[in-house]
Amino acid sequence: MASATLTAARAAQHARLVRQVHAAASHLKLDDDTSRAAIAARASGKRSSTLCSIAELEAVLEHFHHVGFPRPGGSRARTPLTGPQRKMWSLWQQLADTGRVHDRTMAGFLAWVKAQHGIEALRFLTLAQETTVIEQLKQWVSRV
Numbered sequence: 001m002a003s004a005t006l007t008a009a010r011a012a013q014h015a016r017l018v019r020q021v022h023a024a025a026s027h028l029k030l031d032d033d034t035s036r037a038a039i040a041a042r043a044s045g046k047r048s049s050t051l052c053s054i055a056e057l058e059a060v061l062e063h064f065h066h067v068g069f070p071r072p073g074g075s076r077a078r079t080p081l082t083g084p085q086r087k088m089w090s091l092w093q094q095l096a097d098t099g100r101v102h103d104r105t106m107a108g109f110l111a112w113v114k115a116q117h118g119i120e121a122l123r124f125l126t127l128a129q130e131t132t133v134i135e136q137l138k139q140w141v142s143r144v
Contacts (some may be wrong), residue, residue, distance in 0.1 A: 014054055022049065024061060098141075100140065
C-alpha cells in the first residue's frame with residue numbers, strides 16, 4: 001500500500017515537472033527544436049520531457065530559471081543591496097522625490113545605470129564604477 005502511494009506521488013511530481021518544463025519553454029518563447037535541445041543537453045540526450053527522470057527535469061527547470069523563467073512565488077530571489085548600492089538607491093529616491101526622475105522604481109534606476117555604463121545589474125559594477133555612479137548621482141542631486 002505504501003509503495004503504491006509513493007509511486008503515485010512520484011508520478012504526480014513527474015507530471016508537474018513536465019508541465020513546468022513546457023510552461024518554461026513557452027514563457028521563454030522557445031521553438032520545439034530549441035526546447036528539445038535544451039532538454040537533451042541536461043537529460044542525457046533525451047529530447048522529450050516525458051522520458052526524463054525527475055532529477056533530469058529538475059536540472060532542465062534550473063537551466064530555464066537561470067535563463068529567465070521566473071521561479072515559483074512570483075519574483076526572483078533578491079540579494080540584499082551592498083552599502084554602495086544602498087547609497088545609489090537612496091540618491092535615486094532623492095531625485096525622484098524632487099521630481100528629477102520620473103521612474104523611481106529599481107527598473108528605472110537600472111535602465112539609467114545601463115544607459116550610463118552599459119551594465120545591466122548592480123552586482124556587475126566594479127568598485128570604480130560604483131564610485132562613479134554615486135558621484136554622478138550626488139552631482140545630479142546638488143544641481144538646482
